[in-house]
Amino acid sequence: MILDTEVLSKRAASAIEEADQFAQQQIAPNAAQWGQGLFDRHALFEPAGAAGLLGLQVPLAFGGSGLSFGDKVKVLHKLARIDFSAAMALVNSHNVAAQLAQASPHVLAPIYLGHLMRGSIVACTALTEPGAGSDLAQLQTTAIRQGDGWLLNGSKTWIINAAHADGVVVYAQTQAGSGVKGIAAFFIRADSPGFERVAVATNSALSSMGIGGFRLTNVYCDSSHQLYAPGKAFVDIMGAINRARTYVAAMCCAMVSQALTDVSVYGHKRTAFGQSLDQYQGWRWQIAQAATALQAAELLVRDACDRIDRGGEVQTAAAQAKLCATSMAQTQLGSLLHAMGAEGFLDRYAFLRHLTAAHTASLADGSTAMLLERVANDHRFKPGAI
Numbered sequence: 031m032i033l034d035t036e037v038l039s040k041r042a043a044s045a046i047e048e049a050d051q052f053a054q055q056q057i058a059p060n061a062a063q064w065g066q067g068l069f070d071r072h073a074l075f076e077p078a079g080a081a082g083l084l085g086l087q088v089p090l091a092f093g094g095s096g097l098s099f100g101d102k103v104k105v106l107h108k109l110a111r112i113d114f115s116a117a118m119a120l121v122n123s124h125n126v127a128a129q130l131a132q133a134s135p136h137v138l139a140p141i142y143l144g145h146l147m148r149g150s151i152v153a154c155t156a157l158t159e160p161g162a163g164s165d166l167a168q169l170q171t172t173a174i175r176q177g178d179g180w181l182l183n184g185s186k187t188w189i190i191n192a193a194h195a196d197g198v199v200v201y202a203q204t205q206a207g208s209g210v211k212g213i214a215a216f217f218i219r220a221d222s223p224g225f226e227r228v229a230v231a232t233n234s235a236l237s238s239m240g241i242g243g244f245r246l247t248n249v250y251c252d253s254s255h256q257l258y259a260p261g262k263a264f265v266d267i268m269g270a271i272n273r274a275r276t277y278v279a280a281m282c283c284a285m286v287s288q289a290l291t292d293v294s295v296y297g298h299k300r301t302a303f304g305q306s307l308d309q310y311q312g313w314r315w316q317i318a319q320a321a322t323a324l325q326a327a328e329l330l331v332r333d334a335c336d337r338i339d340r341g342g343e344v345q346t347a348a349a350q351a352k353l354c355a356t357s358m359a360q361t362q363l364g365s366l367l368h369a370m371g372a373e374g375f376l377d378r379y380a381f382l383r384h385l386t387a388a389h390t391a392s393l394a395d396g397s398t399a400m401l402l403e404r405v406a407n408d409h410r411f412k413p414g415a416i
Contacts, residue, residue, distance in 0.1 A: 042101035045086060049108040052081045061113040062377040067234035071152060071194045074238065078120050079149030083109075087128040092143055094131070099273060100335040103280045110281035111288035112380065114387035115238040117281055119152075122190045125270070126153035126199055130217070133257050133266075138217055142197060154191035155199045156244060157267065159184065166201075166267060167209040171246065173202035173216060180204075180216060180256065182249040187230060192242030196220050200246070201267065204260045215258040215266065216251045224249040235386040268345075274395040275348040276334040279355035282391050283331060285384040286324050286359050289366040292379055293317060296370055307369075316369045320362040327355040346408045349401040352391075356398070359388035 056077050060070075078084055086102045088094020097105075102121075109117035127146040130138045145151040162168040171184025182202055186192070198218055205212035218225065228243035258266050294317065297307040307313045330351040337344040367374045367381045374381040392398055 041095055042097055042104070045082060045095055045097060045101065046104050046108060048081050049083060049105040052078065052083060053109050053112040056081075057109065057112045057116050061116065061238075061380065061383065064113065064116065064238040065235045065383045067237045069237040069240070071240070074116055074119065075123065075149035075152050077149070079147055083120060084124045084127060084149055085147040086124060088124075088131050088143065088147060092131045092135075092139060093147060094128070099276075099338045100332075103277050103331070103335055106277050107280055107284040107287075110284035113238065114281055114285055114384060114391070115236050118239050118278075119191055121277065122155065123149075123153045123195075126155060126197065126217075129199065129257065129266075133215075134217075137254050138257070142217075146197075151196040152191055152194055153197040153199070154189055154195040154240075155201075155270070156186040156189050156192070157201050158186060158188045160187050160243075166213065166264065169201060169203050169213060171200065171202040172206075173204045173214055173251070176250065179250055179252045182216060182218065182246045182251055185228070185243060185245050187228065187243035188241060189243055191240045192227065192244060193229070193240035195240070198244065199257060200244075200251075201263060208260075210264040212260050213263045213267070214256060214260045215263040217255045217257050218246075218249055218251050222249050222251075233386055235383045236390060271395050272334075272344050272348040273338060275352040275401075276331060276338060276344070278391050278394055279327065279334070279348075279351040280331045282355040282359035282388055283324060283328050285380070285387065286320065286327075286362050286366070288380065289363055289384065290317065290320055290324065292374075292381075293366045293369050296373060300371075300373070313369060316365055320366055323358045323362055327351070327358045330354050346405055346410075349396070349404040352395070353398065353401050353405070356388060356392040359384075360392065363388055 060073055082095060083105065085094035086097045086105055087099065090096040106117050106121055109120065123146060127143055130143055142151065146153055159170055161170060171182065171186065173180040173182050182200060184202065186200070196219065198220060200216050200218055201213055202216065203212050204214050224247040226245040228245050230242045232241050297313060300307050334344055334347040334351040337347050363381065363385050370381065
């Protein structure tokens with residue numbers, strides 16, 4: 031059945047409004063203490079589930095909202111304006127819910143999907159390892175056949191939600207020497223024998239992301255919990271990475287957008303030498319520079335979102351969006367903090383959390399150098415192509 035576009039638009043508008051209220055009423059009062067390392071998962075995931083924010087792209091048939099990727103990004107924009115880390119934690123658990131609905135609608139979805147959408151359980155995706163990041167062919171975690179299932183061994187690190195996840199999508203190599211063709215995906219429970227959490231000490235500003243790792247020692251996974259067979263998992267990974275690069279870029283734009291709002295309000299009320307700050311040309315130029323850079327990044331994000339929703343090629347567009355948005359956020363958040371002066375260090379503003387998040391975002395889902403290489407290898411940008 032083709033959904034009526036007006037109905038879908040109303041559903042999206044409702045989700046965006048719900049996200050805005052959730053950000054103001056639930057995230058804003060807690061973000062400062064979360065940024066000091068005092069994170070409580072129950073203050074985030076369950077309220078987010080009640081607000082319908084953990085089923086955004088889950089199909090309607092499973093009780094989700096059935097939104098487009100572009101509409102999900104608009105929801106994340108509202109959340110990230112207040113706290114990037116909390117938004118990342120929510121979207122990572124949400125993504126697993128949407129993944130289960132798509133890849134295992136008859137087995138795993140009926141067991142876990144309702145709990146994930148309610149926020150009563152939290153999930154994460156475990157790809158990065160101590161010795162392998164973006165080079166997927168170098169994954170060392172193994173999955174070896176054992177009866178009607180698999181035995182998983184290996185380590186994962188720098189995983190969002192690892193500190194409090196109840197379920198984990200683990201990518202593992204099933205056949206030595208086969209490269210990406212041998213990678214499969216498994217959904218395992220964190221209470222499985224042989225599953226051990228490994229703490230990763232990070233800046234407390236990132237505490238709501240729950241960054242951590244796992245050690246897997248003969249963790250048994252029944253064949254029914256294999257999410258993607260060898261060969262199919264790599265396609266899933268690449269699609270997920272391009273989508274993540276795009277929404278991370280959008281969330282960087284969100285942080286700068288909030289900073290611009292805060293600075294503009296402050297500049298109008300704060301006086302110096304007999305007039306408000308926004309009456310000084312040099313001060314206004316700082317704001318104009320940030321607004322212009324933000325607009326450019328938002329256009330790239332919009333292009334990548336449109337390509338994803340159309341099912342088109344998005345690899346270069348996602349890389350460009352993330353390159354532009356993360357660099358813009360790193361530069362402009364610092365500049366806007368200077369425009370605020372010492373006031374920007376107060377807990378009621380997010381400048382320090384957002385600055386940390388912007389640098390974190392530049393490393394997530396592919397480093398800057400890796401993305402630059404991706405763009406450089408696109409035939410459209412080689413010498414003589416224009």
